[in-house]
Amino acid sequence: MQLLLIHSDNIEYSAQKKTPVAEEEIIPQDSLDEALTVFCAVxxxxxxxxxxxxxxxxxxxxxxSKKLGTKNIMLYPYAHLSSDLSSPKAAVEVLKKMEAGCSCEEDYTIKRAPFGWYKSFKLSCKGHPLSELSRTITPGDVEEKPEKKQVTHEF
Amino acid sequence: MQLLLIHSDNIEYSAQKKTPVAEEEIIPQDSLDEALTVFCAVxxxxxxxxxxxxxxxxxxxxxxSKKLGTKNIMLYPYAHLSSDLSSPKAAVEVLKKMEAGCSCEEDYTIKRAPFGWYKSFKLSCKGHPLSELSRTITPGDVEEKPEKKQVTHEF
Ligand SMILES: [Mg+2]
Known part of the structure; x- marks a missing residue:
């Protein structure tokens, strides 16, 4: 999984149009202030x-989120972060489970933008040194493929 | 090179703080309406x-830009799109040459956000089906490395 985490003054989205892999029951538009926006490619x-x-x-x-001092998280599916995507079914399962997992944290507000929709969005990134981070998550019990590097960017 | 192209109502940035690889002569803040924002990782x-x-x-x-009908282009260096970056020196050279190359087009407005700075930014993506595209550019006269796939995402 590829993650791009952005400490945002605001993130808002509005679902515009289905792709062939759109999930059905969605929140068509939403927004969150003072949030960690998490762009995800499963x-x-x-x-x-x-x-x-x-x-x-x-x-x-x-x-x-704890390092940044925010309890607001917007999970945002973002296929463009990877050239080796999972099936849409697996992606939706993973995203829903991530939403549920983050929601276990007390006092947190977790929102999730819909998978498989063309969406307009507005994002403002704060711009401090920790406001943009990328992470590669690899399944723990799978041997890492040689061509995949574990990468941590803080710039 | 990894490119993420976003058809934007607006893009604006403001340089906040140097990283160790910051370029020196910069336009510290700028914005562009009705633009193609091009996030680039060399x-x-x-x-x-x-x-x-x-x-x-x-x-x-x-x-x-022609497909989208815009003549405004914001080149925006974005290290997080790749796990295999060039040297900072090469990145700045490439970005400046891309800026010059795009500027040859008549009536176009080309802007370039500074390399090697932490920047705040605001971006609004239009959300129509062609408003987010990713492209992998590989040097033409170099044999493609087996682990690199040429990928075109339109979702
Ligand atoms: Mg990649």
Missing amino acids: ESSDEDDIEGTVKKAVAEILET | ESSDEDDIEGTVKKAVAEILET
């Missing part, structure tokens, strides 16, 4: 261990 | 053929 290798991937991703997201 | 393989990479990238960007 990858094919994540399908080998969905629970493990979700657990690692949730831990990473919550740790980042 | 990759190590691009260093093998900088001219060829620039030429392909410029052609791709201009083609997209």
Whole structure:
């Protein structure tokens, strides 16, 4: 899984049009202030261990939110972060489980933009040194493929 | 090179703080309406053929701008799109050459956000089906590495 985490003054989206893989029951538009926006691409290798991937991703997201001092999280599916995507079915399962996992945290507000829709969005990134982070999450019990590097960017 | 092209109602940025690889002579803040925002990560393989990479990238960007009917382009360096970045020196060279290449087009307005700075930004993505595209540009005269896939996402 590829994650791009952005500390945002505001994030808002509005679903415009279905793609062929659109999920059906959605919140068509929503917004969140003072949020950690989490752009996510679920990858094919994540399908080998969905629970493990979700657990690692949730831990990473919550740790980042605590460092930044925000309890507002917007999960935002973003296929463009990877060239090796999972099936749409697995992606929706993972995203829903990430939403549920983050929601276990007390006093947090978790929102999730719909998968498989063309969406307009507005995003404002705060711009401090920790306001943009990328993370590669690999399933824990799967041997890392040689061509995949574990990468942490803080710039 | 990894490109993420976003058809935007507006893009604005403000340089906040230098990183160790910051370029010096910059436009510290700027904005553009009705623009194609081009997030770019220059990759190590691009260093093998900088001219060829620039030429392909410029052609791709201009083609997209014509499809979308916009003559406003904001080039925005974005390291988080790749796990295999070029040197900062090569990145700045490529970005400046992309800016110059796009600027040859008549009536176009080309702007470039500074490389190597933490920046706040605001972006609004239009959300129509062609408003978010990703492209992988590979240098033409270099044999493609087996682990690199040429990928075109339109979702
Ligand atoms: Mg990648």
